[in-house]
Amino acid sequence: MRYKTIICPVDATELSELAIDHAVHISKVSEAKLVLLHVVEKWYRGLDVVGKSDEWKKLHDEWMEEGRDLLNKKAAKLSDVKNMETVLRDGDAAHEIVAEASERAADIIVMATHRYSRIGKIFYGSVVDKVTKHSPCPVLWIFK
Numbered sequence: 850m851r852y853k854t855i856i857c858p859v860d861a862t863e864l865s866e867l868a869i870d871h872a873v874h875i876s877k878v879s880e881a882k883l884v885l886l887h888v889v890e891k892w893y894r895g896l897d898v899v900g901k902s903d904e905w906k907k908l909h910d911e912w913m914e915e916g917r918d919l920l921n922k923k924a925a926k927l928s929d930v931k932n933m934e935t936v937l938r939d940g941d942a943a944h945e946i947v948a949e950a951s952e953r954a955a956d957i958i959v960m961a962t963h964r965y966s967r968i969g970k971i972f973y974g975s976v977v978d979k980v981t982k983h984s985p986c987p988v989l990w991i992f993k
Contacts (some may be wrong), residue, residue, distance in 0.1 A: 851880035872959040943979035
């Protein structure tokens with residue numbers, strides 16, 4: 850199969866770097882577009898307490914800027930990747946990853962997972978599980 854579009858959700862973890870390495874390799878081999886995606890969830894998770902004040906808007910803008918900085922740093926390390934794009938989204942991570950893959954008709958999502966235990970999944974949830982259940986394309990799980 851020849852991939853055209855690869856979505857790689859990223860965050861600031863070391864595990865995310867491993868997923869990026871795999872996504873870059875697949876991108877180079879298949880000459881596919883690599884889309885580095887970062888989802889800012891902090892605002893979404895705090896919607897119940899968030900007001901419409903200027904302070905909250907400023908905080909939201911700061912979180913979005915941190916996300917943009919993270920993407921820029923990740924992209925700068927990948928200067929040898931010819932066809933790459935960064936995307937910043939805001940909301941529930943699993944929903945936004947699936948939405949991006951759907952909108953782009955992605956061929957594969959390459960993402961890191963922490964391999965939580967069953968108890969861990971109850972308390973933390975699993976973004977990769979949710980993405981896999983709703984994804985319009987295959988999901989490659991990267992774990993250490």
